[in-house]
Amino acid sequence: MENVTRALLIAFSMLIFVIAFSYSMYLINKLNSTSSTVLQTVTTTNYYDNIEVDKDSLTTRDVGIDTIIPTLYRYYKENYAVKIFIKNGANHELLQVFDVNIERNIARAAASSDEVVDKTSSLYNELLAGLKQSDYNKQGCRIYLFEAPWMGNIKEDTRARIDFFLKGTKGYINNTEVDYSRNGSAFKSLVADGFIEYCKNRNSVFQETFVEYAYEGQTISTENGVETITGNTQENSKIVITYKEK
Numbered sequence: 001m002e003n004v005t006r007a008l009l010i011a012f013s014m015l016i017f018v019i020a021f022s023y024s025m026y027l028i029n030k031l032n033s034t035s036s037t038v039l040q041t042v043t044t045t046n047y048y049d050n051i052e053v054d055k056d057s058l059t060t061r062d063v064g065i066d067t068i069i070p071t072l073y074r075y076y077k078e079n080y081a082v083k084i085f086i087k088n089g090a091n092h093e094l095l096q097v098f099d100v101n102i103e104r105n106i107a108r109a110a111a112s113s114d115e116v117v118d119k120t121s122s123l124y125n126e127l128l129a130g131l132k133q134s135d136y137n138k139q140g141c142r143i144y145l146f147e148a149p150w151m152g153n154i155k156e157d158t159r160a161r162i163d164f165f166l167k168g169t170k171g172y173i174n175n176t177e178v179d180y181s182r183n184g185s186a187f188k189s190l191v192a193d194g195f196i197e198y199c200k201n202r203n204s205v206f207q208e209t210f211v212e213y214a215y216e217g218q219t220i221s222t223e224n225g226v227e228t229i230t231g232n233t234q235e236n237s238k239i240v241i242t243y244k245e246k
Contacts, residue, residue: 080239149176168194
């Protein structure tokens with residue numbers, strides 16, 4: 001009888017030990033999970049955008065196509081423009097521009113007549129007239145924007161345009177053909193099967209430069225800089241990202 005009692009006490013002690021040990025492990029895991037959550041919350045880098053620059057700052061780094069792709073898919077959601085330059089011999093040539101300001105005004109310029117569009121803003125009319133004669137609106141030019149039909153539904157249609165550009169394909173957006181294929185006028189012989197294949201075949205490395213600047217009024221980026229059309233006293237800021245193939 002004494003042996004049975006002792007065995008029961010040992011079994012009960014083991015049960016208490018297992019319960020205590022299991023509960024201790026649960027508390028340790030809970031503490032670890034809580035501490036991870038707290039650290040995740042207080043770490044400021046979790047709230048940074050992919051691109052964060054100070055006003056009037058200039059930052060440069062070397063990147064590849066894996067960095068450029070997500071940047072392109074965000075440009076129309078954020079207030080920044082993207083320019084891509086590729087090497088052609090010893091020179092760099094502007095391959096494509098992604099800028100909601102330019103695209104929106106190109107769409108308006110292409111649809112406008114040669115007459116004055118807005119009698120209250122001669123400067124804006126000059127802007128539209130200049131865009132209508134620019135390479136952005138000229139078929140056969142590499143930076144031709146097809147009159148930017150994707151501005152009708154900027155979320156879905158702009159993504160379609162980016163897909164065409166990256167994959168080297170073509171399709172219709174709002175009944176307008178957007179052609180980035182091998183035979184398309186946008187790329188000609190420089191980029192045959194889309195920007196992704198171009199970068200992979202050449203193992204391309206790009207120098208990424210981005211800068212934030214303040215501006216007033218209607219503004220349009222050009223290959224050689226930025227033109228500021230006054231008429232709006234509200235100050236805005238814009239980020240311009242340039243990718244130049246090394």
